[in-house]
Amino acid sequence: MSARGHCILSHGFESGPAATKVAALAEIAQQVGWSEERPDYTDLDARTDISSLGDVHARVERLHALALRAADRGPLVLAGSSLGAWISGQVSLRVPVRGLFLMAPPTRMGDAPPLQAADVPVSIVHGWHDELIQAMAVVEWARARSATLLLVDDEHRLADHVDASAQAFGRLLDSLGR
Template structure:
Protein backbone atom coordinates (compact mmCIF):
# COMPACT_ATOMS: atom_id res chain seq x y z
CA UNK A 1 0.00 0.00 0.00
CA UNK A 2 1.15 3.53 -0.80
CA UNK A 3 -0.64 5.00 2.21
CA UNK A 4 -4.10 5.47 3.70
CA UNK A 5 -7.01 7.76 2.82
CA UNK A 6 -9.76 8.80 5.20
CA UNK A 7 -12.84 9.95 3.28
CA UNK A 8 -15.32 12.05 5.27
CA UNK A 9 -18.90 12.52 4.13
CA UNK A 10 -20.83 15.76 4.47
CA UNK A 11 -23.71 16.75 6.73
CA UNK A 12 -26.89 14.68 6.32
CA UNK A 13 -24.97 12.23 4.15
CA UNK A 14 -23.27 8.97 5.05
CA UNK A 15 -20.24 6.77 4.48
CA UNK A 16 -21.91 5.13 1.48
CA UNK A 17 -22.56 8.46 -0.24
CA UNK A 18 -21.87 8.56 -3.97
CA UNK A 19 -18.86 10.91 -3.87
CA UNK A 20 -16.93 9.25 -1.04
CA UNK A 21 -17.69 5.84 -2.57
CA UNK A 22 -16.19 7.03 -5.87
CA UNK A 23 -13.11 8.32 -4.01
CA UNK A 24 -12.74 4.98 -2.20
CA UNK A 25 -12.71 3.18 -5.55
CA UNK A 26 -10.04 5.57 -6.85
CA UNK A 27 -7.90 5.10 -3.73
CA UNK A 28 -8.09 1.32 -4.01
CA UNK A 29 -7.12 1.34 -7.69
CA UNK A 30 -4.17 3.63 -6.89
CA UNK A 31 -2.88 1.29 -4.19
CA UNK A 32 -4.03 3.27 -1.13
CA UNK A 33 -6.02 1.71 1.70
CA UNK A 34 -9.05 3.72 2.74
CA UNK A 35 -11.84 4.11 5.23
CA UNK A 36 -15.08 6.06 5.37
CA UNK A 37 -16.01 7.04 8.92
CA UNK A 38 -19.69 7.32 9.80
CA UNK A 39 -20.65 10.64 11.41
CA UNK A 40 -24.41 10.27 11.06
CA UNK A 41 -24.92 9.83 14.80
CA UNK A 42 -23.37 13.27 15.31
CA UNK A 43 -25.49 14.93 12.61
CA UNK A 44 -28.61 14.13 14.62
CA UNK A 45 -27.41 16.22 17.57
CA UNK A 46 -29.07 19.40 16.39
CA UNK A 47 -29.42 20.69 19.95
CA UNK A 48 -25.69 21.46 19.75
CA UNK A 49 -25.83 23.32 16.42
CA UNK A 50 -27.76 23.24 13.17
CA UNK A 51 -24.92 21.06 11.81
CA UNK A 52 -24.92 18.63 14.71
CA UNK A 53 -21.82 18.11 16.83
CA UNK A 54 -19.13 19.50 14.52
CA UNK A 55 -16.36 19.35 17.11
CA UNK A 56 -17.15 15.70 17.91
CA UNK A 57 -16.64 15.04 14.19
CA UNK A 58 -13.23 16.70 14.44
CA UNK A 59 -12.34 14.58 17.48
CA UNK A 60 -13.47 11.36 15.75
CA UNK A 61 -11.49 12.11 12.61
CA UNK A 62 -8.49 13.20 14.64
CA UNK A 63 -8.37 9.86 16.49
CA UNK A 64 -8.65 7.89 13.24
CA UNK A 65 -6.09 10.10 11.51
CA UNK A 66 -3.54 9.81 14.33
CA UNK A 67 -3.74 6.02 14.23
CA UNK A 68 -3.44 5.96 10.43
CA UNK A 69 -0.57 8.47 10.31
CA UNK A 70 1.38 6.32 12.76
CA UNK A 71 1.30 3.54 10.15
CA UNK A 72 2.35 5.61 7.13
CA UNK A 73 1.39 8.33 4.65
CA UNK A 74 -2.11 9.78 5.11
CA UNK A 75 -4.45 11.74 2.84
CA UNK A 76 -7.64 13.31 4.16
CA UNK A 77 -10.58 13.92 1.83
CA UNK A 78 -14.02 15.25 2.51
CA UNK A 79 -17.15 16.79 1.11
CA UNK A 80 -18.65 19.99 2.55
CA UNK A 81 -18.59 19.59 6.36
CA UNK A 82 -16.29 16.60 5.77
CA UNK A 83 -13.92 18.93 3.92
CA UNK A 84 -13.96 21.43 6.79
CA UNK A 85 -13.13 18.80 9.41
CA UNK A 86 -10.41 17.35 7.17
CA UNK A 87 -8.77 20.76 6.97
CA UNK A 88 -9.00 21.26 10.73
CA UNK A 89 -7.52 17.84 11.49
CA UNK A 90 -4.65 18.39 9.02
CA UNK A 91 -3.37 21.08 11.39
CA UNK A 92 -2.71 18.56 14.16
CA UNK A 93 -1.98 15.29 12.34
CA UNK A 94 0.72 14.87 9.66
CA UNK A 95 -0.91 14.42 6.25
CA UNK A 96 0.55 14.18 2.75
CA UNK A 97 -2.36 15.92 1.06
CA UNK A 98 -5.94 17.15 1.26
CA UNK A 99 -8.82 16.69 -1.16
CA UNK A 100 -11.74 19.03 -0.49
CA UNK A 101 -15.10 19.01 -2.28
CA UNK A 102 -17.42 22.00 -1.77
CA UNK A 103 -15.40 23.22 1.23
CA UNK A 104 -17.08 25.76 3.51
CA UNK A 105 -14.58 28.57 4.02
CA UNK A 106 -16.74 29.97 6.85
CA UNK A 107 -19.22 28.07 8.95
CA UNK A 108 -21.20 29.95 11.58
CA UNK A 109 -19.33 30.40 14.86
CA UNK A 110 -16.68 27.82 13.95
CA UNK A 111 -13.21 28.99 12.94
CA UNK A 112 -12.72 29.67 9.23
CA UNK A 113 -11.50 26.79 7.08
CA UNK A 114 -7.83 26.12 7.77
CA UNK A 115 -5.41 23.55 6.43
CA UNK A 116 -1.85 22.34 6.80
CA UNK A 117 0.72 23.47 4.27
CA UNK A 118 0.44 20.37 2.08
CA UNK A 119 -0.78 19.78 -1.48
CA UNK A 120 -4.48 20.66 -1.60
CA UNK A 121 -6.88 19.84 -4.41
CA UNK A 122 -10.40 21.30 -4.45
CA UNK A 123 -13.52 20.67 -6.52
CA UNK A 124 -16.27 23.28 -6.18
CA UNK A 125 -19.44 24.20 -8.04
CA UNK A 126 -19.86 27.60 -9.64
CA UNK A 127 -23.53 27.48 -8.58
CA UNK A 128 -23.04 26.24 -5.01
CA UNK A 129 -26.05 27.57 -3.15
CA UNK A 130 -24.36 27.33 0.26
CA UNK A 131 -20.73 28.34 -0.31
CA UNK A 132 -19.91 31.13 -2.77
CA UNK A 133 -17.42 30.05 -5.44
CA UNK A 134 -15.58 33.34 -5.05
CA UNK A 135 -14.82 32.55 -1.38
CA UNK A 136 -13.35 29.19 -2.39
CA UNK A 137 -11.33 30.78 -5.21
CA UNK A 138 -9.83 33.26 -2.75
CA UNK A 139 -9.10 30.52 -0.20
CA UNK A 140 -7.47 28.31 -2.85
CA UNK A 141 -5.41 31.18 -4.28
CA UNK A 142 -3.94 32.00 -0.88
CA UNK A 143 -2.63 28.41 -0.70
CA UNK A 144 -1.72 27.80 -4.35
CA UNK A 145 -4.20 24.93 -4.25
CA UNK A 146 -5.30 23.04 -7.32
CA UNK A 147 -8.88 24.15 -7.97
CA UNK A 148 -11.43 22.64 -10.35
CA UNK A 149 -14.54 24.80 -10.70
CA UNK A 150 -17.46 23.01 -12.34
CA UNK A 151 -20.92 23.92 -13.61
CA UNK A 152 -22.71 22.38 -10.65
CA UNK A 153 -24.35 23.07 -7.29
CA UNK A 154 -23.27 22.17 -3.74
CA UNK A 155 -23.76 18.41 -4.02
CA UNK A 156 -21.56 18.21 -7.15
CA UNK A 157 -23.86 15.39 -8.29
CA UNK A 158 -23.18 16.06 -11.98
CA UNK A 159 -19.41 15.90 -11.42
CA UNK A 160 -18.77 12.75 -9.39
CA UNK A 161 -16.54 11.42 -12.18
CA UNK A 162 -14.62 14.69 -12.46
CA UNK A 163 -14.16 14.71 -8.68
CA UNK A 164 -12.84 11.13 -8.77
CA UNK A 165 -10.43 12.09 -11.57
CA UNK A 166 -9.17 15.08 -9.59
CA UNK A 167 -8.64 12.85 -6.55
CA UNK A 168 -6.72 10.36 -8.68
CA UNK A 169 -4.50 13.19 -9.92
CA UNK A 170 -3.75 14.28 -6.35
CA UNK A 171 -2.85 10.74 -5.28
CA UNK A 172 -0.61 10.35 -8.33
CA UNK A 173 1.30 13.53 -7.34
CA UNK A 174 1.94 12.21 -3.86
Protein backbone atom coordinates in the same frame (compact mmCIF):
# COMPACT_ATOMS: atom_id res chain seq x y z
CA MET B 1 -2.22 -0.41 4.96
CA SER B 2 -1.30 -0.41 1.29
CA ALA B 3 2.17 0.23 -0.04
CA ARG B 4 1.32 3.80 -1.08
CA GLY B 5 -0.66 5.12 1.89
CA HIS B 6 -4.08 5.51 3.44
CA CYS B 7 -7.02 7.83 2.77
CA ILE B 8 -9.75 8.79 5.19
CA LEU B 9 -12.84 9.98 3.32
CA SER B 10 -15.32 12.08 5.32
CA HIS B 11 -18.90 12.53 4.15
CA GLY B 12 -20.87 15.72 4.55
CA PHE B 13 -23.76 16.65 6.82
CA GLU B 14 -26.92 14.55 6.35
CA SER B 15 -24.96 12.12 4.21
CA GLY B 16 -23.19 8.88 5.02
CA PRO B 17 -20.13 6.74 4.35
CA ALA B 18 -21.83 5.08 1.36
CA ALA B 19 -22.59 8.45 -0.28
CA THR B 20 -21.94 8.63 -4.00
CA LYS B 21 -18.98 11.03 -3.88
CA VAL B 22 -17.02 9.35 -1.09
CA ALA B 23 -17.72 5.93 -2.61
CA ALA B 24 -16.28 7.18 -5.92
CA LEU B 25 -13.19 8.49 -4.11
CA ALA B 26 -12.79 5.15 -2.33
CA GLU B 27 -12.86 3.31 -5.64
CA ILE B 28 -10.20 5.59 -7.16
CA ALA B 29 -7.99 5.29 -4.07
CA GLN B 30 -8.09 1.50 -4.34
CA GLN B 31 -7.38 1.62 -8.08
CA VAL B 32 -4.20 3.66 -7.57
CA GLY B 33 -2.96 1.56 -4.66
CA TRP B 34 -4.09 3.45 -1.55
CA SER B 35 -6.16 1.92 1.23
CA GLU B 36 -9.21 3.84 2.39
CA GLU B 37 -11.75 4.12 5.14
CA ARG B 38 -14.98 6.05 5.42
CA PRO B 39 -15.96 7.01 8.96
CA ASP B 40 -19.65 7.21 9.76
CA TYR B 41 -20.72 10.48 11.38
CA THR B 42 -24.48 9.96 10.97
CA ASP B 43 -24.97 9.34 14.69
CA LEU B 44 -23.75 12.91 15.29
CA ASP B 45 -26.11 14.67 12.86
CA ALA B 46 -29.01 14.92 15.30
CA ARG B 47 -26.89 16.60 17.96
CA THR B 48 -26.66 20.37 17.75
CA ASP B 49 -23.54 22.49 17.73
CA ILE B 50 -22.30 25.11 15.27
CA SER B 51 -25.13 26.41 13.07
CA SER B 52 -27.24 23.26 13.62
CA LEU B 53 -24.76 21.12 11.69
CA GLY B 54 -24.70 18.32 14.21
CA ASP B 55 -21.91 17.88 16.70
CA VAL B 56 -19.04 19.37 14.72
CA HIS B 57 -16.59 19.04 17.62
CA ALA B 58 -17.37 15.32 17.91
CA ARG B 59 -16.77 14.88 14.16
CA VAL B 60 -13.39 16.56 14.47
CA GLU B 61 -12.46 14.38 17.44
CA ARG B 62 -13.60 11.18 15.70
CA LEU B 63 -11.57 11.98 12.58
CA HIS B 64 -8.60 13.05 14.71
CA ALA B 65 -8.52 9.69 16.52
CA LEU B 66 -8.73 7.76 13.24
CA ALA B 67 -6.08 9.93 11.61
CA LEU B 68 -3.67 9.52 14.52
CA ARG B 69 -3.85 5.74 14.21
CA ALA B 70 -3.45 5.84 10.43
CA ALA B 71 -0.61 8.40 10.39
CA ASP B 72 1.55 6.09 12.50
CA ARG B 73 1.44 3.50 9.72
CA GLY B 74 2.47 5.61 6.72
CA PRO B 75 1.41 8.42 4.37
CA LEU B 76 -2.08 9.77 5.06
CA VAL B 77 -4.45 11.79 2.88
CA LEU B 78 -7.64 13.32 4.24
CA ALA B 79 -10.58 13.99 1.93
CA GLY B 80 -14.03 15.29 2.56
CA SER B 81 -17.16 16.81 1.14
CA SER B 82 -18.68 20.01 2.57
CA LEU B 83 -18.65 19.60 6.38
CA GLY B 84 -16.35 16.60 5.81
CA ALA B 85 -13.96 18.93 3.97
CA TRP B 86 -14.00 21.42 6.85
CA ILE B 87 -13.24 18.78 9.49
CA SER B 88 -10.51 17.31 7.27
CA GLY B 89 -8.85 20.71 7.10
CA GLN B 90 -9.06 21.16 10.87
CA VAL B 91 -7.62 17.71 11.59
CA SER B 92 -4.79 18.25 9.08
CA LEU B 93 -3.44 20.86 11.49
CA ARG B 94 -3.17 18.25 14.25
CA VAL B 95 -1.94 15.11 12.44
CA PRO B 96 0.78 14.76 9.80
CA VAL B 97 -0.88 14.38 6.39
CA ARG B 98 0.56 14.14 2.87
CA GLY B 99 -2.34 15.94 1.18
CA LEU B 100 -5.93 17.15 1.35
CA PHE B 101 -8.80 16.75 -1.07
CA LEU B 102 -11.74 19.05 -0.43
CA MET B 103 -15.10 19.03 -2.24
CA ALA B 104 -17.42 22.03 -1.76
CA PRO B 105 -15.43 23.23 1.26
CA PRO B 106 -17.09 25.81 3.50
CA THR B 107 -14.55 28.59 4.00
CA ARG B 108 -16.77 30.02 6.77
CA MET B 109 -19.32 28.12 8.81
CA GLY B 110 -21.36 30.08 11.31
CA ASP B 111 -19.51 30.63 14.56
CA ALA B 112 -16.86 28.03 13.74
CA PRO B 113 -13.32 29.09 12.93
CA PRO B 114 -12.72 29.70 9.22
CA LEU B 115 -11.52 26.79 7.11
CA GLN B 116 -7.89 26.04 7.90
CA ALA B 117 -5.49 23.46 6.56
CA ALA B 118 -1.96 22.20 6.93
CA ASP B 119 0.67 23.39 4.49
CA VAL B 120 0.44 20.34 2.24
CA PRO B 121 -0.74 19.82 -1.35
CA VAL B 122 -4.45 20.67 -1.49
CA SER B 123 -6.83 19.85 -4.32
CA ILE B 124 -10.34 21.31 -4.38
CA VAL B 125 -13.46 20.70 -6.48
CA HIS B 126 -16.21 23.30 -6.19
CA GLY B 127 -19.36 24.22 -8.08
CA TRP B 128 -19.73 27.63 -9.66
CA HIS B 129 -23.41 27.58 -8.66
CA ASP B 130 -23.00 26.28 -5.11
CA GLU B 131 -26.05 27.59 -3.29
CA LEU B 132 -24.40 27.32 0.16
CA ILE B 133 -20.77 28.35 -0.37
CA GLN B 134 -19.85 31.15 -2.76
CA ALA B 135 -17.41 30.03 -5.43
CA MET B 136 -15.36 33.21 -5.14
CA ALA B 137 -14.75 32.59 -1.42
CA VAL B 138 -13.29 29.19 -2.34
CA VAL B 139 -11.25 30.74 -5.17
CA GLU B 140 -9.71 33.21 -2.72
CA TRP B 141 -9.04 30.49 -0.14
CA ALA B 142 -7.40 28.31 -2.78
CA ARG B 143 -5.38 31.21 -4.22
CA ALA B 144 -3.90 32.05 -0.82
CA ARG B 145 -2.57 28.45 -0.61
CA SER B 146 -1.70 27.91 -4.28
CA ALA B 147 -4.10 24.96 -4.16
CA THR B 148 -5.22 23.05 -7.22
CA LEU B 149 -8.79 24.14 -7.91
CA LEU B 150 -11.32 22.63 -10.30
CA LEU B 151 -14.42 24.80 -10.68
CA VAL B 152 -17.32 23.03 -12.36
CA ASP B 153 -20.77 23.96 -13.66
CA ASP B 154 -22.61 22.42 -10.72
CA GLU B 155 -24.25 23.08 -7.36
CA HIS B 156 -23.25 22.20 -3.81
CA ARG B 157 -23.76 18.44 -4.10
CA LEU B 158 -21.55 18.24 -7.22
CA ALA B 159 -23.96 15.54 -8.44
CA ASP B 160 -23.08 16.12 -12.10
CA HIS B 161 -19.34 15.92 -11.42
CA VAL B 162 -18.82 12.81 -9.31
CA ASP B 163 -16.53 11.25 -11.92
CA ALA B 164 -14.60 14.50 -12.42
CA SER B 165 -14.15 14.75 -8.65
CA ALA B 166 -12.90 11.18 -8.43
CA GLN B 167 -10.45 11.75 -11.27
CA ALA B 168 -9.14 14.92 -9.57
CA PHE B 169 -8.65 12.89 -6.39
CA GLY B 170 -6.74 10.25 -8.35
CA ARG B 171 -4.46 12.96 -9.76
CA LEU B 172 -3.72 14.23 -6.25
CA LEU B 173 -2.87 10.72 -5.03
CA ASP B 174 -0.67 10.09 -8.07
CA SER B 175 1.16 13.38 -7.50
CA LEU B 176 2.02 12.45 -3.93
CA GLY B 177 3.98 9.38 -4.97
CA ARG B 178 5.74 7.68 -2.11
